[in-house]
Amino acid sequence: MAAKQITQETFDEVVQENIVEFGLEPEEALNEAVQQFESQGVDLSNIVKEAPNPTSENGQEQNHAILQTLDSLQKAIVDSDSSEMDELLGSFAEQCRRELAVRYLAGRKGAYAAVLAAGRLACEDRCSLLKALEALSALTDGQPDLLDASGQELLLQVLQGSRDAADLTFVAIRCVRHACLKHEQNRQDLVRGGVLPLLAGAIVQHGDRANVVREACSGLRIMTFDDDIRVPFGHAHDHAKMIVSDHDGLRILIEAAKAFTDDCSVLSEICATLGRLAVRNEFCQEIVDLGGLNFMVALLADCIDHQELVKQVLSAIRAIAGNDDVKDAIVNVGGTDLIVLAMSRHLASPQVCEQSCAALCMLALRKPENCSVIMEGGGALAALQAMKTHPREVAVQKQACMLIRNLVSRTRDFSQPILEMGAEDLISEARAAHRDCDDIAKAALRDLGCKVELRELWTGQKGGLAH
Incomplete structure (x- = not known):
């Protein structure tokens, strides 16, 4: 059942009542209100929980610092007071x-229109425009619905007209990213x-600026997301295809990586974005042809201790291994050993274990020769160790079960060695603990030659389901 919701005004009224009716101090009144609502199952995540100013006499709204700032900003915009506006935009962004909850309250009280108006007024002044964009970025973080056609137009104008200005480009791209996360319509409109x-x-243009490259990679990647639950299907695949085919995205990303050999955060973003763009067989091959596979394998070898980077490299390798020829290329450059090493090194990380098992799973699919290499390199044992380490992580359990199944489905000789590693018990436990694992765990057990109880859910007889 969905949690109950209340408005900011309702919450503020209860806090005020606690002060006036029960004589509580502001901080006590606030804590009492929080406890009261939480005990009733009310979700307070969008509520600003601030103790009111005891000297206030003009109602509740002015007690919230963000609304005071917004009120002053709106007046400065009306008066076209640029210096006052810049200072207030900075304060507003910091508070957001x-x-x-602060951003949500500001958004409800007309902050978007004010910030957009400030941005339009500041178009000729780079410093003021930067302040307005920073405020817009802060306000739209988690609130992509706020952006409208005028806001989209402003962002595109800035990106088009200020290509040489790294600071403006960076903040404008961040606005784009915030506006497009979980918002399919904004993505499509901006594309x-x-x-x-x-x-x-x-x-x-800014290949030497780590922050811009990182942000732009993230912006491109978000255009390939399908994360807006309000739409039945999006244009994620189309956008990925456009980035690669129309805008040379793969070459640009792989070239960009050469300037940041020691910056793991930039390399992580580049690898994550490459993985999102590997949506077609020929794109996977193109990544290899452009040197992307050698680059990723070298990263695994050289940066094996950097957990976040390792996770993103594994995810990208998993993506390009969708191409059968690329599977062989990965194995031929020693990729399997490095994947197993990464999983062993970061066994405590469920994300690394999941991506390692998933990458090996892809390499093993329809490739008996690769299965032999994975077995010899300890891949099955590492996967079972990951299952043992993360019994509650359904994604780890599922990917490990899929790997085991792929290893034995065409090479039954591996069944006995894998069973001797304790696979049957671990897979049975995964099946019992996670409903989502049931089908794949059952298939893995069956292909291992274990006896699997098959429940007959439908007998074809009148009268309903058989239990």
């Missing part, structure tokens, strides 16, 4: 970064407006 070549171009 504190928490989503139609020409944002993809601007994002790719920013990587080329």
Whole structure:
């Protein structure tokens, strides 16, 4: 059942009542209100929980610092007071970064229109425009619905007209990223407006600026997401295809990596983005042809201790291994040994274990020769160790079961060695603990030659389901 919701006004009224009716101090009144609502199962995640100013006499709204700042900003915009506006935009952005509840309250009280108006007024002044974009970025973080056609137009204008300005480009791309996360319509509108070549171009134009390259990679990647539950299907695949085919995205990313050999955060973003773009057989092959596979294998070898980077490299290798020829290329350059080493080194990380098992699973699929290499390199044992280490992580259990199944489905000789490693008990435990694992665990047990109880859910007889 969904949690109950209340408005900011309702919450503030209860806090005020606790002060006036029960004589509590502001901080006590606030804590009492929080406890009261939480005990009733109310979700307070979008509520600003601030103790009111005891000297206040003009109602509740002014007690919230963000609304005071917004009120002053709106007046400065009306008066076209640029110096006051810059200072207030900075303060507003800082307050918005504190928490989503503050941004949510500001958004409800007209902050988007004010910040957009400030941005339009500041178009000729780079410093003021930067302040407005920073405020817009902070406000839209977690609130992509706020962006409208005017806001999209402003962002595209800035990216188009300020290509040489790294600071403006960086903040404008961050606004794009916030506006497109979990918002399919904004993605489609901005892509139609020409944002993809601007994002790719920013990587080329500012290839020596880590923050811009990181942000632009993230922006491109979000265009390939399908994360808006409000739409039945999105254009994720189309956008990925456009980035690669129309805007040379793969070459741009792989070239960009050469400038950041020691910056794991940038390399992580590049690998994560490459993985999202490997949506077609020929794109996977192109990544190899451009040197992307050698680059990723070298990263695994050289940066094996950097957990986040390892996770993203494994995810990218998993993606390009969708191509059968690339599977062989990965194995031929020693990729399997490095994947097993990464899983062993980061056994405590469920994400690394999941991606390692998934990558090996792809390499083993329809490839008996690769299965032999994985077995010899200790891949099955490492996967079972991951299952043992993370019994509650359904994603780890599922990928490990799929790997085991792929290893034995065409090479039954591996069944006995894998069973001697304790596979049957671990897979049975996964099946019992996680409903999502049931089918794949059952298939793995069957292909291992274990006896699997098959429940007959439907007998075909009148009267309903048989239990």
